[in-house]
Structure formats: C-alpha cells, structure tokens
C-alpha cells in the first residue's frame with residue numbers, strides 16, 4: 721500500500737493512500753548513521769509501514785522519531801515503532817512534552833526552537849511552530865539538504881507524484897481556504913518567518929506531493945492566505961480502519 725520516493729539525498733517519503741480519504745499520508749525516513757523517522761503514520765497502517773521502512777533502513781537501528789504534533793496521522797504508530805526500535809527516542813516540542821509522555825511507551829525528549837540533532841551526514845534543526853496547526857506543533861529542517869519537514873503546512877488534497885517541481889500553490893491555498901484549520905494568522909506568520917530565514921530547497925509535507933521547486937510561490941501563497949474559522953469540514957475525515 722505504501723509507496724516510497726527519495727525526495728532528497730537519503731531522505732525517503734513513505735506515502736499511503738487511504739480509501740475514501742481526500743488526502744494521502746506521508747512520513748519520512750532519513751538514512752544516516754543515526755536513522756530517523758519524521759512522523760509515524762496511523763497505528764492502523766503500521767504493519768505495511770514498517771515493511772516499507774525495512775526496505776530503506778533496519779528499523780532496529782532507528783535512533784530518533786520526530787513527532788511534529790500529537791495526532792493519529794502524525795504519531796499514532798509511535799509505540800508500534802518504539803517496540804521495534806529499542807534505541808529510538810521520540811522528539812517533541814516544548815508544548816508536546818505536556819501531553820506526549822502519557823501516550824508514549826518511552827519517555828520523549830523535548831527539543832527547543834533552534835535546537836539541532838546530528839544524525840551523521842544530516843543534521844535536524846527544530847522550529848517551534850505553535851498553532852500551525854496544533855498548539856504543540858513543531859517542524860524540522862535538515863541543514864544538509866535544506867529539506868523542511870513541514871508537517872501539516874504546505875499540504876494539498878488528492879494523489880500525485882511523490883516529488884514535484886512545478887507551482888501548485890493555487891491548489892494548496894484553495895485547500896486551506898476550504899478546510900480552515902489554521903487558527904491564527906499571527907502564529908502562521910511567525911512560522912513563515914522562521915521558514916523564510918532557512919531558505920528551504922525542498923518542502924517535505926505530510927499530505928500531498930513533496931515540493932522540490934517554486935518554494936517562493938508556496939511561501940507567498942501562505943503569506944496571502946486569509947484565515948477563517950470553520951467548525952468542521954468533511955475534507956478532514958481521513959481515519960483508516962484497523
């Protein structure tokens with residue numbers, strides 16, 4: 721069920737299409753001296769997900785599991801991965817540490833804004849991005865390949881290639897307008913300032929295609945987004961069944 725695409729050197733997108741879901745779901749594997757996962761996917765998809773991971777790295781060697789925020793698609797399979805990766809530590813935001821310890825079978829480690837963790841060749845830098853879109857949200861940035869792991873920012877609906885270099889920012893902005901799940905313009909702008917300063921080359925987002933070009937257009941579209949409150953939108957219904 722999962723497909724694998726190398727989106728930057730030794731960084732792999734592992735993507736699942738879930739029946740009836742308007743979005744696909746990705747997580748990322750970084751192959752290095754200290755292998756890392758960014759996001760885990762849903763618990764219900766673990767068996768197929770770990771098979772995909774095994775084709776990239778030996779899961780028992782995973783050392784870091786980055787949790788961008790507490791939510792089924794971002795962190796649902798955390799304990800399943802911790803079971804097969806005895807040396808792995810979950811990494812979460814300073815707000816995430818208020819909640820994640822109660823859900824994680826191994827103590828998570830909070831990382832502050834600007835903290836870095838070396839994986840060997842790659843080095844992850846963490847950005848605290850509260851309320852983009854959850855209060856405990858954070859992102860990670862690989863200094864080596866300039867890849868931003870943007871979690872639920874820069875996402876889009878539908879299926880598509882693993883990696884694109886054309887400008888799909890209009891579709892992205894339309895999707896955000898429809899789902900209305902970014903609650904705060906001030907917090908969004910603060911996150912975009914941090915991202916701008918890093919000059920990413922690739923945006924490895926959690927839903928939809930990874931962006932390998934026209935990053936300027938995606939950033940501009942996000943800056944211009946008009947946020948509105950939406951109670952609930954069926955576009956967000958996406959849970960796979962066990």
Ligand SMILES: [Fe+2]
Pocket residue numbers: 789791794853854872
């Ligand atoms: Fe999310």
Ligand SMILES: [Fe+2]
Pocket residue numbers: 793794871872926927
């Ligand atoms: Fe998500």
